[in-house]
Amino acid sequence: MKITEIDVFVSCPGRNFVTVRVRTDEGLTGFGDATLNGRELAVAAYLREHVAPCLIGRDPFRSEDIWHYLYRGAYWRRGPVTMAAIAGIDTALWDIKAKAAGMPLYQLLGGAARDKVLCYTHAQGREISEAVDAMGARLDQGYSAVRVQVGIPGLANVYGTGANTVTNTAADNALPPEETWSTAKYLPRIPQLFDALRAAHGDEVHLLHDSHHRLTPIEAARLGRDLEPYRLFWLEDMVPAENQEGFRLIRQHTTTPLAVGEVFNTIWDAKLLIEEQLIDYIRATCVHAGGPTALRRIMDFAGLHHVRTGCHGAADMSPICLGANLHLDLWAPNFGIQEYSGYTDEMLSVFPHAWRFADGYLHPGDAPGHGVEFDETEAAKHPYQRAFLPVNRLEDGTLWHW
Incomplete structure (x- = not known):
C-alpha cells in the first residue's frame, strides 16, 4: 500500500478546523485533525508545502517511521505548528491502519x-x-x-x-x-x-x-x-x-x-x-x-x-x-x-x-478506524475566517498570560 494523495482543508463551521486527508492506492482514506487555534493557516501551509510532498509513495503502515521522519528529519523540532502538522498525519495513518484491519483503533x-x-x-x-x-x-x-x-x-x-x-x-x-x-x-x-x-x-x-x-x-x-x-x-x-x-x-x-x-x-x-x-x-x-x-x-x-x-x-x-x-x-x-x-x-x-x-x-x-469522517461538500459551505484567541492584561496594562 502506498500514499497517493494528501489534502489539507481549512473550514469554519463555527470554529476554524484544519483537516488532513490521506489517500492510498488501495482505496483506503484516513483523516486527521491538525487544528491550531488562531494559527490555522500556518499549520495548513506547513502541511501542504513541507510535509505532503515528502510522503507521497510511502507505506502508510509505517506510521512509526513516518512520525520520526517528520520529527527528527525537520531538524527544527517541536513547537505547536510542527507538532499539530505531525498529529494530523499520524492520526490519519492510524485511521488507515485500523480501517485496513477492519477494527476500531482501540483494538x-x-x-x-x-x-x-x-x-x-x-x-x-x-x-x-x-x-x-x-x-x-x-x-x-x-x-x-x-x-x-x-x-x-x-x-x-x-x-x-x-x-x-x-x-x-x-x-x-x-x-x-x-x-x-x-x-x-x-x-x-x-x-x-x-x-x-x-x-x-x-x-x-x-x-x-x-x-x-x-x-x-x-x-x-x-x-x-x-x-x-x-x-x-x-x-x-x-x-x-x-x-x-x-x-x-x-x-x-x-x-x-x-x-x-x-x-x-x-x-x-x-x-x-x-x-x-x-x-x-x-x-x-x-x-x-x-x-x-x-x-x-x-x-x-x-x-x-x-x-x-x-x-x-x-x-x-x-x-x-x-x-x-x-x-x-x-x-x-x-x-x-x-x-x-x-x-x-x-x-x-x-x-x-x-x-x-x-x-x-x-x-x-x-466503526473501523477512529470513527470520524469528513464531509468535504459540507465543509465547503463554511470557509475559513480569520480568528484569534484573546490576550490578557493586568489592570495597569501589563500583558499577562491568557
Whole structure:
C-alpha cells in the first residue's frame, strides 16, 4: 500500500478546523485533525508545502517511521505548528491502519481497558448564583463531573465565563480581543464559588476548575490550600508550565490534585512533572502532542509514575481529535477523565462520527478506524475566517498570560 494523495482543508463551521486527508492506492482514506487555534493557516501551509510532498509513495503502515521522519528529519523540532502538522498525519495513518484491519483503533492499541469513558463538561456564570444554577443544569443532563468558572467582580470577560472566546469576523478586520486580569480579586472569589457549589449540589459530584496559567507558584499553592475543603477533582493550569520546577513549590503546600498539559507539544514538556509526580493528571491531547503515536508514549510514561490522563477536549479541536482521544482513553490503563465541551450541529455535520455520549460517559464506537469522517461538500459551505484567541492584561496594562 502506498500514499497517493494528501489534502489539507481549512473550514469554519463555527470554529476554524484544519483537516488532513490521506489517500492510498488501495482505496483506503484516513483523516486527521491538525487544528491550531488562531494559527490555522500556518499549520495548513506547513502541511501542504513541507510535509505532503515528502510522503507521497510511502507505506502508510509505517506510521512509526513516518512520525520520526517528520520529527527528527525537520531538524527544527517541536513547537505547536510542527507538532499539530505531525498529529494530523499520524492520526490519519492510524485511521488507515485500523480501517485496513477492519477494527476500531482501540483494538490495535491493545483493546479496551474499560467499558466507557468518564467525561466532564463546563458550567459558568457571571455571578456565583448563575454558576451554581448552570452546574445544576449540567447535572440534569447526566454529567457527574463539571468544570466550573465564575466572573470576578470588577473584571469584564473573565476566561470561561463569556459567550465566546474567539473572534471570527474577518469582514470586520478581526484582531485579538483584550481582557483584563487581577489575581488579587480572583483568589478570594474561587473558594466562595466552591463553597456555594458544595452547599447546593452535595459531595458526590466531581468539581474541576481552570486557572488558565494566570498564577505564580506561591499564589497557586495558596489557592490549592484554600480549596482543599471542597475536594476538587483537579485544579488545572495554575501557572505557566514552561518552568516545570515551579510545580515543586505548589506540591509542597497543597493536596488539591493538579492537572496541566493542554498546551504541551511533546513528552519533554512534561518529563520532570511526571517523573517527580508533581502533577496528578496530564492533559496532553492528540492534535497538540503529535498524534496517537506520541500521546500513547506520554500516557505510558505517566502511568509509570501514578499520573493519570485527562485529555484536553475543548471545541477548538475538531471531532476527529476527540474521536482519536477516546480510543486512547478506552485503552489507557491509567485513564482519568476526558474533557468534553460539546460541538454544534453545524460542526457535527462536517464531521460524521461514531462516538456517542450518554449519562456522563463517552464511547468511541466500534466503526473501523477512529470513527470520524469528513464531509468535504459540507465543509465547503463554511470557509475559513480569520480568528484569534484573546490576550490578557493586568489592570495597569501589563500583558499577562491568557
